[in-house]
Amino acid sequence: MSKRRINKVAVIGSGIMGSGIACHFANIGVEVLLLDIVPRELNDAEKKKGLTLEDKAVRNRIVNDDLQKAIKSNPAPLYHKDFAKRISTGNLEDDISKVKTADWIIEVVVERLDIKKQVFENLDKHRKPGTLITSNTSGIPIKFMSEGRSEDFQKHFCGTHFFNPPRYLKLFEIIPGPKTSTEVLDFLNGYGEKFLGKTSVIAKDTPAFIGNRIGIFGIQSLFHQVKEMGLTVEEVDKLTGPVIGRPKSATFRTVDVVGLDTLVHVAKGIYDNVPEDEEHGIFQIPGFIDTMMEKKWLGSKSGQGFYKKVKNDDGSSEILTLDLNSLDYRSAKKASFGTLEKTKSVDKVTDRFPILIAGEDKAGEFYRKNFGAMFAYVSKRIPEITDELYKIDDAMKAGFGWDNGPFEIWDAVGVKKGIELIKDLGKEPAAWVNEMLEAGVDSFYSIKDGNTYYYDIPQKKHLKVPGQDSFIILDNIRKTSEVFRNNGVVVEDLGDGILNVEFISKMNAVGGDVLAGINKAIDMAEKDYDGLVIANNGKNFSVGANIGMIFMMAVEQEYEELNAAVKYFQDTSMRLRYSSIPVVVAPHGMTLGGGCEFTLHADRVVAAAESYIGLVEFGVGVIPGGGGSKEMAMRASDLFRKDDVELNTLQEYFLTIAMAKVSTSAYEAYDTGILQKGKDIVIVNEARQIAAAKEVARMMADQGYTKPIPRTDIKVLGKQALGMFLVGTDQMLAGNYISEHDKKIANKLAYVMAGGDLSENSLVSEQYLLDLEREAFLSLAGERKTLERLQHMIQKGKPLRN
Numbered sequence: 008m009s010k011r012r013i014n015k016v017a018v019i020g021s022g023i024m025g026s027g028i029a030c031h032f033a034n035i036g037v038e039v040l041l042l043d044i045v046p047r048e049l050n051d052a053e054k055k056k057g058l059t060l061e062d063k064a065v066r067n068r069i070v071n072d073d074l075q076k077a078i079k080s081n082p083a084p085l086y087h088k089d090f091a092k093r094i095s096t097g098n099l100e101d102d103i104s105k106v107k108t109a110d111w112i113i114e115v116v117v118e119r120l121d122i123k124k125q126v127f128e129n130l131d132k133h134r135k136p137g138t139l140i141t142s143n144t145s146g147i148p149i150k151f152m153s154e155g156r157s158e159d160f161q162k163h164f165c166g167t168h169f170f171n172p173p174r175y176l177k178l179f180e181i182i183p184g185p186k187t188s189t190e191v192l193d194f195l196n197g198y199g200e201k202f203l204g205k206t207s208v209i210a211k212d213t214p215a216f217i218g219n220r221i222g223i224f225g226i227q228s229l230f231h232q233v234k235e236m237g238l239t240v241e242e243v244d245k246l247t248g249p250v251i252g253r254p255k256s257a258t259f260r261t262v263d264v265v266g267l268d269t270l271v272h273v274a275k276g277i278y279d280n281v282p283e284d285e286e287h288g289i290f291q292i293p294g295f296i297d298t299m300m301e302k303k304w305l306g307s308k309s310g311q312g313f314y315k316k317v318k319n320d321d322g323s324s325e326i327l328t329l330d331l332n333s334l335d336y337r338s339a340k341k342a343s344f345g346t347l348e349k350t351k352s353v354d355k356v357t358d359r360f361p362i363l364i365a366g367e368d369k370a371g372e373f374y375r376k377n378f379g380a381m382f383a384y385v386s387k388r389i390p391e392i393t394d395e396l397y398k399i400d401d402a403m404k405a406g407f408g409w410d411n412g413p414f415e416i417w418d419a420v421g422v423k424k425g426i427e428l429i430k431d432l433g434k435e436p437a438a439w440v441n442e443m444l445e446a447g448v449d450s451f452y453s454i455k456d457g458n459t460y461y462y463d464i465p466q467k468k469h470l471k472v473p474g475q476d477s478f479i480i481l482d483n484i485r486k487t488s489e490v491f492r493n494n495g496v497v498v499e500d501l502g503d504g505i506l507n508v509e510f511i512s513k514m515n516a517v518g519g520d521v522l523a524g525i526n527k528a529i530d531m532a533e534k535d536y537d538g539l540v541i542a543n544n545g546k547n548f549s550v551g552a553n554i555g556m557i558f559m560m561a562v563e564q565e566y567e568e569l570n571a572a573v574k575y576f577q578d579t580s581m582r583l584r585y586s587s588i589p590v591v592v593a594p595h596g597m598t599l600g601g602g603c604e605f606t607l608h609a610d611r612v613v614a615a616a617e618s619y620i621g622l623v624e625f626g627v628g629v630i631p632g633g634g635g636s637k638e639m640a641m642r643a644s645d646l647f648r649k650d651d652v653e654l655n656t657l658q659e660y661f662l663t664i665a666m667a668k669v670s671t672s673a674y675e676a677y678d679t680g681i682l683q684k685g686k687d688i689v690i691v692n693e694a695r696q697i698a699a700a701k702e703v704a705r706m707m708a709d710q711g712y713t714k715p716i717p718r719t720d721i722k723v724l725g726k727q728a729l730g731m732f733l734v735g736t737d738q739m740l741a742g743n744y745i746s747e748h749d750k751k752i753a754n755k756l757a758y759v760m761a762g763g764d765l766s767e768n769s770l771v772s773e774q775y776l777l778d779l780e781r782e783a784f785l786s787l788a789g790e791r792k793t794l795e796r797l798q799h800m801i802q803k804g805k806p807l808r809n
Contacts, residue, residue: 011139011194013037013202017109019099019126021070024143025115026077027173030084033093034174034616035202035691040105043070045098063101070096084174086616086672099126104133111139113167118272120147127152131160139191141167145219146276149184149212161186167195168216170406171265175617178406179205180216200474204616204691206405213392214280215273218406220392221385221399221413223274227289228380229258230296233331236373240313240328245342246373251363252356252410259313263306267299286384295331304329311336344370354513356410357419364420364428378416379428385413386437389464396451397461397472414451422449439464457484479697481509481544491527495520498528504537504708505701515545517601517633518553519572522579525605532588538704538712539586541605542593542697548618551600552576554627561788569788573632573781576601580634581773583608587714589707593700594618595693599669603681604633610707612687613700614673620681621669628748628793630756631664632784637776639664640760642680644722657728661760665753719772723762732757748792755783 014037018029021043029041045066049058058065077084078091085091097105106112112134116126123142134140136159142152149166156164166182179199183192192209199207210216215223233243240259248257262270271292278290292300299305299312306312315327315336327336346366350359363374385399393399400412417425422444429436443451446467453460453469459480460469484499490506491498495518497509508528510521525541532539542548560569583590583605592606595615603620606612614620622631622639630636643660647653662668663679670676673689682689690699736753739745745753758764759779762771787793 011110011190013110013139013198015040015109015111017042017106017112018115019043019106019112019130020115020117021073021096022115023077024169024171024173026074027084027171028113028115028143028169029074029094030077030090031169031173031203033090034086035204037093039094040102040109041070041074041094041096042099042102042106043073045069045100066098066101067096070098082172082175083671084172086174087674087678090674099129103129106130106133106138107135109134109138111141113141113143115143118144118147120151123147123152124154127156127160127164131156134160138163139195140164141195143167143169146215146273146280148214149182153184153186158186162188163191165191165195166212166216167199168210168218170218176406176408177204177206177404178218178402179203179207180218180402180406181207181209182212182216183209184212200692201477201695202691204693206401206694208393208398208402208405210398210402211392215277217392217399218402219273220277220388221403222407223270223277224286224289224384225381226258226262226270227274228286228384229377230293231289232373232376232380234293234295236369236376238369238373239340239342240331241340241342242344242369245344245347246370250347250350250359251374254408263312263314265306266308267296267305267312271296271300285387286380295334298334299329344368346370346374357415360416360419361421361424364424375428376432378420378425379432379434381413382417382425383429383432383434383436386440389437389439394465395461395463397459418450418452422451443467454483457487459483477698478694479507479701481507481542481697485509491524491531493520493524493527495522496524496528498524498531500536501540501697501701503701503705505540505704506532506536506538507540507542507697507701509543510545510549511543512553515543515547515549515602516551516553517549517576517605518556519575522575525579526582529582529586529588529590533586536588537708538589538591540591540593540697540700540704541583541609542700544697545596547596548594548598549600549602549605550597551602551623552633557629557788561793564789566785566789570781570785573784576604576633577777577781580604580608581777584610585714585717589704589712591700591704591707593696594620594673595696599623600631600635601633604631604635604638607638607681608634610712611703612682613696613703614676614682614687614689615693615696616673616689616691617693618673618676619669619671620673620676621667621679622664622681623667623669625665625667625749625752628752628790629784629787630752630759630780632780634777634780636664636756636759636780636783637773639680640723640762640776641718641721641773642683643760647722653722653724654728654731657724657760658731661732661756664756717773720770721762721773721776722768723760723765723771723776724768725762725765727768728761729757729764732761748790751790752787755787759783 016032016037017040018025019042021041029039032039046068053065112130114126116122140163144166153161153164165184165187168180170176170178181195196207196209199205244257244259247253248255274290303309304311313329317325317327319325328339330337345368350362353359396414400414403409403412426436443462448462451462458475459472461472463470488499489497490500495512497511499507501507506528508525512521528539589610591611591613592609593613594606595618598606598618598620600623603622622635624631639660643657646656660680668679670679676682677684690696736750740750
């Protein structure tokens with residue numbers, strides 16, 4: 008059998024989901040054809056232009072308007088605006104024959120079976136045999152959709168359910184139809200993970216599949232519980248947010264963003280189609296939700312939902328909260344619980360769960376009821392919606408942004424304790440849970456040789472979770488692979504001669520322990536290993552430097568100590584570049600300030616596509632002091648070609664720092680010069696990132712890595728550039744675009760990037776620029792305005808970022 012390739016995808020339906028899916032395929036370099044229906048009548052603008060229903064601009068209006076709306080939406084569906092060029096548009100009458108050029112056709116039309124079947128009948132006439140054809144339905148049974156279609160169609164047809172927004176939510180549910188071939192399922196499972204960067208989960212053809220069946224149960228259960236316990240909207244969002252490893256939007260803010268109508272639609276679909284579900288009544292819509300639907304309080308799309316933003320008489324904005332009893336909006340109330348206070352010093356989310364369920368206040372009661380109900384429900388969904396328990400956890404983590412799935416939470420509180428919570432509610436777990444304990448297995452998961460194992464119900468033992476061979480999960484290997492630790496880092500042996508430095512400081516901020524740990528790891532790697540990776544599995548790579556340390560030294564006017572600390576940071580950055588072993592940095596999420604400076608100094612970067620990288624020190628009142636200012640001056644110099652563009656090139660790199668630009672994806676970091684094309688690579692699936700970084704380090708070592716020679720050939724423009732920058736900052740101040748202090752910071756940066764006030768263009772060394780950078784940083788750190796900004800950020804608990 009020939010190997011299946013996806014070079015072109017046709018997406019049928021250009022609404023929010025269709026355009027989002029089209030954009031994500033464009034993100035990964037696939038050519039996309041996006042089609043939608045032809046308008047039935049002209050709009051006012053078309054009438055004014057004298058257009059007719061036969062004009063191409065009219066016939067493609069729906070698809071083009073939808074796509075442009077998606078591209079302009081926030082958060083952006085594209086990694087880079089230029090990727091939109093990979094999408095061509097058309098309509099289902101004039102362009103339907105073009106689907107014969109597609110390798111995969113994805114239907115994303117309205118959720119009505121009759122319309123979907125009409126679309127499939129038409130597509131079946133034009134698709135070439137062997138083409139994948141899938142539906143993005145969120146709940147219509149797959150078995151009904153392919154009825155009456157050709158044998159080849161049914162063999163290559165299944166459901167592929169993306170979650171919205173497709174770029175950001177990682178769940179990719181694959182739902183086989185009655186005749187879907189195993190080859191198709193295996194291909195889509197691998198493609199979703201490797202190419203689309205998703206967590207692929209093969210689900211059964213049951214109502215709402217896995218993610219929404221469990222997720223909507225959780226929300227509906229909470230809707231009923233909130234009135235019963237007398238909880239407020241703020242209290243629920245406090246209890247169901249980051250404290251238990253859920254998104255900041257928690258429950259009610261999430262519903263507002265997604266749309267109450269969307270949630271109600273799915274809940275009603277489940278209610279109508281699972282009459283035998285033991286929790287059938289939970290999916291019935293509560294009265295207060297019905298009232299909100301009648302009033303069209305749907306959330307963000309209608310301007311109000313559980314929250315409502317209003318303008319006060321003084322012009323200020325305020326976010327009001329819905330009182331669930333009176334259904335009137337009121338000012339926000341602070342939510343506070345003693346049980347939550349006990350978890351403040353507990354960093355690891357799974358360590359909080361036993362504390363939370365032991366709480367003696369309303370929070371403790373909430374968690375006992377909430378977790379007990381969830382544990383009972385998920386245990387009884389096996390084998391109805393899936394045969395493997397880990398798929399439920401994968402679906403909830405990837406589709407709903409939970410740090411831990413239901414069975415992982417159950418393990419954290421203890422299987423026996425979880426059964427107690429279930430029985431306290433007058434419920435029972437599924438029989439297989441008790442049978443598991445009787446078989447001598449007391450957890451749903453275990454770790455062995457760096458791999459995760461799950462409890463397999465038929466075999467009554469732990470089996471290895473498939474698909475882990477391309478992942479390195481530091482939590483799984485840390486105990487057996489740790490070779491060094493301090494308060495800032497853990498150094499692990501990844502095998503094959505490669506070490507890894509993992510930041511473990513708060514928010515992965517860079518302080519003395521992190522710097523010492525990096526230097527120690529380089530020492531070890533140079534002596535006994537072949538390469539070094541700097542990577543972690545946290546939410547963010549690093550939010551920047553420890554500003555508390557900078558602030559204290561500056562307040563105490565300990566400038567010698569501060570100078571030494573900044574030099575230590577610079578020297579560490581330079582060691583990354585000039586060690587005798589290859590160093591690969593793997594940024595993801597927020598990679599700001601010092602984290603960005605480490606990235607700049609790596610031999611190679613393996614960046615996650617979802618990386619938000621930038622030098623943001625201007626927001627604190629200083630310039631990058633860990634080699635970042637030097638590096639951007641050097642990278643500008645490397646691009647100098649002719650005298651007439653040198654100043655423009657230098658100005659672009661200057662503005663990257665001066666405007667504290669942060670990329671909205673790794674691909675945008677190429678534009679700012681922080682990542683370098685042809686050298687640094689981007690990987691879509693973050694789970695593969697550390698393994699990929701290790702491979703790059705190993706490859707560099709195998710190819711005969713030789714440490715670079717320190718640079719002494721950096722061209723700086725001296726007074727020529729400095730004069731241009733100073734005139735610019737004078738004009739910005741005169742136009743009230745910047746403050747006096749902003750001007751001072753910008754002028755200091757200008758001095759560094761120009762190479763000082765040299766009378767002519769000169770070649771200088773990296774150390775020369777580093778000395779200028781450090782001097783500028785120290786002078787700004789002692790400024791009163793800078794100290795005020797630093798103090799304000801510390802009081803707000805913010806890292807080094809704006």
